Amino acid sequence: MAVLAIATESIAQTSKNQQVKRISRPMLAIDAATLQAEGMRIKLWGIKPAKTLEAPIEISALDKMDSLINSEHVNCRIMKWDITNPVARCTVKSNEDLGIAMLQAGYAVVDREQIYGSVFATSYREAQEQAKNGLKGVWKLVADLNKTSYMPEWIEKYLKILVPLSLIFVPIIGFLLMSYFTHRGLNKIAKVNAEEIEFNRNKEEALEAREKIVLASSLQGELEENKSKIEAFLTIYREILITMKDVTKTPKYQENGELIHEHPALSRGVFELSIKKLSLLDMKIVSDISKLYSGIHADPNYITLDPTTPIDDATRQVEDVIQGAESLLPHIDYVVGQLNSLISGLSVGSKTIEEEKQEIKTLMEAEDYLDMDSI
Secondary structure (H helix, E strand, O other): OHHHHHHHHHHHHHHHHOOOOEEEEEOEEEEOOEEEEOOEEEEEOOEEEOOOOOHHHHHHHHHHHHHHHOOOEEEEEEEEEEOOEEEEEEEOOOOOEHHHHHHHHOOEEEOHHHHOOOOOHHHHHHHHHHHHHOOOOHHHHHHHHOOOOOOOHHHHHOHHHHHHHHHHHHHHHHHHHHHHHHHHHHHHHHHHHHHHHHHHHHHHHHHHHHHHHHHHHHHHHHHHHHHHHHHHHHHHHHHHHHHHHOOOOOOOHHHHOEEEEOOOEOOOHHHHHOHHHHHHOOHHHHHHHHHHHHOOEOOOOEEEEOOOOOHHHHHHHHHHHHHHHHHHHHHHHHHHHHHHHHHHHHHHHOOOHHHHHHHHHHHHHHHHHHHHHHO
């Protein structure tokens, strides 16, 4: 029965999500065609990420997406749902379509199945054609792969002179050229493999750091919102307590009775949705967060103050409610401080995409210099 209830709740939540037509919130780029928002991943409609073994292309794609988003809200119009995640057309603050922008930069290709028969098909195809004609992104790699000649230019320039000489030195030249291209090819393969391994490792670390930042920021925001609710709650109940202690006035509950909250009504949504992801954080922070949320109630019980309740008993009950709410504030401040320190540490300690690109560029230039020197 418990499994059935969980499944029913999951189906209901999915159905509720699929009624949403537009989304506007902070997002992070996962790849050239995927965004990560709080509680869901969004696939950009009409495009697919360009697949390549060249690590700089994927790094440049993430860099391009981050520069377009620029830490602002992303507005998405959902076109359809893929199981539990939406497929949407998304724009940034400048009203630029992310899908078209990634096509124009050559970091994505058109998803022909999705755009077929759509009013946006022409604009998406034109964006891809623009990148293809300009040899941008992946299209430059495609053009390089389609080259018909890999012979060095200086050899082609003097080919007519070298042909007669080659009749004499064919065995020697053939052996030297074969050795050169074999050596260069093996070096390139080894370099690409090393770069791909390093890039994948850095990418996984960067994605994990991003997930930690999103999780910590979401929890921090919910706790700060709860702190504001507690402060407002305390203002109201302190006024009730003052009225009860004022001997010149008749307390309101003695007239018609009154219901008071046993605890302030606070938010737990982000915490409950993120329980499975808490393992990304340090065990100490996870323990503190779990203890704190054990005292946070979304639907608190009520206490009934009958008109016949003695004033001393009513006053004591209101004081208990106030003390319970006040006791949450220092714990919230402590956990928010821990989350803020974690976010700051991840932001400062993580290597930026631009630094990774510069390291790869420096490595490639150094290896090219060594190859030329060996010739």
